[in-house]
Amino acid sequence: MTETNHDAPSLEDYRASVRSWLAQVEKPDVPLDLDGRFAVLRQWQRALFDAGWIGISWSREAGGQGLTPLHQMVFAEELARAGAPQPIGLIGLDVVGPSIDHYGSPEQKATLLPRLLSGDDIWCQGFSEPNSGSDLASLRTRARVEGDEFVIDGQKVWTSWAHKAQWCALLARTDPDAPKHKGISYILVDMSTPGVTVRPLVQMTGDEEFCEVFFEDVRVPVSNLVGELNAGWSIAQHTLGDERGSYTLRRCVEYEVAVEDAVQELRSHFAASGNRPDDHVCEQVGRAYTAVQGLEGQTRKTMERKMNGEGPSAYDSVDKLSLNETEQLMYTSITDLLGPLRNVTDARPLGLDAARWTKEHYYSRAASIYGGTSQVQRNIIAERLLGLPRG
Ligand SMILES: Cc1cc2nc3c(=O)[nH]c(=O)nc-3n(C[C@H](O)[C@H](O)[C@H](O)COP(=O)(O)OP(=O)(O)OC[C@H]3O[C@@H](n4cnc5c(N)ncnc54)[C@H](O)[C@@H]3O)c2cc1C
Numbered sequence: 001m002t003e004t005n006h007d008a009p010s011l012e013d014y015r016a017s018v019r020s021w022l023a024q025v026e027k028p029d030v031p032l033d034l035d036g037r038f039a040v041l042r043q044w045q046r047a048l049f050d051a052g053w054i055g056i057s058w059s060r061e062a063g064g065q066g067l068t069p070l071h072q073m074v075f076a077e078e079l080a081r082a083g084a085p086q087p088i089g090l091i092g093l094d095v096v097g098p099s100i101d102h103y104g105s106p107e108q109k110a111t112l113l114p115r116l117l118s119g120d121d122i123w124c125q126g127f128s129e130p131n132s133g134s135d136l137a138s139l140r141t142r143a144r145v146e147g148d149e150f151v152i153d154g155q156k157v158w159t160s161w162a163h164k165a166q167w168c169a170l171l172a173r174t175d176p177d178a179p180k181h182k183g184i185s186y187i188l189v190d191m192s193t194p195g196v197t198v199r200p201l202v203q204m205t206g207d208e209e210f211c212e213v214f215f216e217d218v219r220v221p222v223s224n225l226v227g228e229l230n231a232g233w234s235i236a237q238h239t240l241g242d243e244r245g246s247y248t249l250r251r252c253v254e255y256e257v258a259v260e261d262a263v264q265e266l267r268s269h270f271a272a273s274g275n276r277p278d279d280h281v282c283e284q285v286g287r288a289y290t291a292v293q294g295l296e297g298q299t300r301k302t303m304e305r306k307m308n309g310e311g312p313s314a315y316d317s318v319d320k321l322s323l324n325e326t327e328q329l330m331y332t333s334i335t336d337l338l339g340p341l342r343n344v345t346d347a348r349p350l351g352l353d354a355a356r357w358t359k360e361h362y363y364s365r366a367a368s369i370y371g372g373t374s375q376v377q378r379n380i381i382a383e384r385l386l387g388l389p390r391g
Helices: 011-024 034-050 069-081 090-103 106-118 232-244 246-273 279-307 315-336 339-343 354-368 374-385
Strands: 123-126 142-146 149-160 167-173 184-190 196-200 210-221
Touching: 011 069, 034 106, 069 246, 069 279, 090 106, 090 123, 090 167, 090 184, 090 232, 090 246, 123 149, 123 210, 142 167, 149 167, 149 184, 167 232, 184 210, 184 232, 232 246, 232 315, 246 279, 246 315, 279 315, 315 354, 315 374, 339 354
Parallel strands: 123 167
Antiparallel strands: 142 149, 149 210, 167 184, 196 210
């Protein structure tokens, strides 16, 4: 994705310009209800796009800014520090979009990527199925070619934001007789096509983030195929690599800011009460802080790989595993300090915002599942990085 840009500003100058823009722009108040949240955050993504802060490390050819992942990280850091929300279209920006840019036809790139970047189109990732998650290549959603159309039948599940999405990057079986990894294609589906039915599912956080998506005789043009027919598996690996690697970069800076926020809340509490934190508080905060520092070191290596032009690889599984473990350890450590007040939404034990930390803690349980479970990442690391025999 990254091209050499000799006019790239230094990271210090870039940080200063981000700060100055964020200081003068009105940051949105994000409503709690999902429809309101999407409406506000789409406008926010449009404002970021218009100001040149979207697709920072995407190539200029694809509509990005042609800067480095370090510039992207600086931006995400400043955004989080300013208390401003991330853009809403992260599945498009971090997960699916880079694969369309890499493998898509010139027409797909020209028509789809500008709207993806601006947030006019929200994307979802239609990979997992009721019986195909970890063993994704066993997927059974079918797409048969009829004339100049694919006819798609099947079901996806856990499809994040499908009820809000205009487009889906879908994996479907196009050759049922081929070995399972070799009969899959990567097809772009307009979610308003007749025959697509979306049913949201509620998570333990209370949000309707993911959905069941049903496809019944859904007809899409064959020109929506990305890459070659039956060659979708390698494109899916590219998408998953970005989901595991690039997404970790963004989450890491959010964790850093979250730990700083927790420490700030505790500091204010102890300053006001005149008490000293006991050993348990110090130990939990220390654990959270240390975990985030470890992840930060890991993400720096990933940025180096990206800046050397390396694409997604099995090292992304190290990132994803580190992300899972850090997120869960961090939020468990902080939520532990809330004690029995964790479910009292307006409580502030030790000055901590119980509603915020409890919701983050619940969401952190998903980290070891989405993008491939922790067990699956360990398998990849063992087999592809360490050369151990398949289990
Ligand atoms: C918040 C969230 C958002 C998601 N968003 C999306 C999305 O947008 N699009 C999408 O396509 N999917 C999405 N997913 C689905 C996610 O990718 C799958 O849940 C995940 O890949 C696991 O698949 P599964 O749920 O079918 O579990 P299974 O594959 O049935 O696994 C069940 C358990 O068995 C273990 N297991 C399975 N195989 C092995 C093995 N070979 N070795 C060791 N242990 C194994 C797993 O680790 C797990 O603990 C999302 C999931 C979550 C939680």
